[in-house]
Amino acid sequence: MQEPIKIYNTAVEAFLEVIGGKWKPVILFHLTFGKKRNGELMRLMSGVTQKMLTQQLGELVEAGIVARISYNQVPPKVEYELTEYGWSLKELLHLMCRWGDIHAERVYGDKVSILFTPPQVEDKENTGP
Amino acid sequence: MQEPIKIYNTAVEAFLEVIGGKWKPVILFHLTFGKKRNGELMRLMSGVTQKMLTQQLGELVEAGIVARISYNQVPPKVEYELTEYGWSLKELLHLMCRWGDIHAERVYGDKVSILFTPPQVEDKENTGP
DNA sequence: CGGGATCCCCTACGATACTG
């Protein structure tokens, strides 16, 4: 049989099915700046629990977007990095960041604080001190 | 006081706070092809309930991303369209669609069916019949 | 250090029915 086994209304839904988790875009965003260890991600993403981080990372690994590199040693060392396929999301993720940045300023003005701001976004305007 | 009233780890979180709903990206995506009535969106988005559609649209209106145009007449007629600010999401939404399209093919091959495919995406490759 | 296993809560979401 050649019937479709999967039906989407739009391809956007296919995107959301993979990237739609609460923390996934944030994880991926951080990985666009290089491979990261579990602990690093925990520190970067204040608010996430170990369980959620592990779970979401696992789903991203299954989807072929993130690679998990485990060094067999003790204490354990595990690194996560984007696969080649995963890198195709970089532009998207950085656009999200830029839009969020503009939106945050639009809504909160100078009463918002963004802890991690990549170099690129900072370039948008060089408002001196 | 000038303390920040809002703190994000990254601006991506600010993006997700506004666009992160289950149906919001899909709604917005459809609106990038012109204003739509409630019933049209219901038909385009098989699976969504009236309640969720109304709710998510309401939040988008509050965020200033979507405009609600109500014609006072009976039977009622209400249209939704992107605000000027909302249009700033178009590139992002279409990138999501393109990525989802590629991903769906990568995962399901020809066993996936996408009901609504915008002209642009179809252009990616003209694989004849 | 990284991450399983459990327990539990809560809210996002769905189904249904009703109104202007």
Added chain:
DNA sequence: CAGTATCGTAGGGGATCCCG
């Protein structure tokens, strides 16, 4: 046609303890 109101539920997500 567009939108409420109500109720019920699944599962996303948090806290905690434990293990290699």
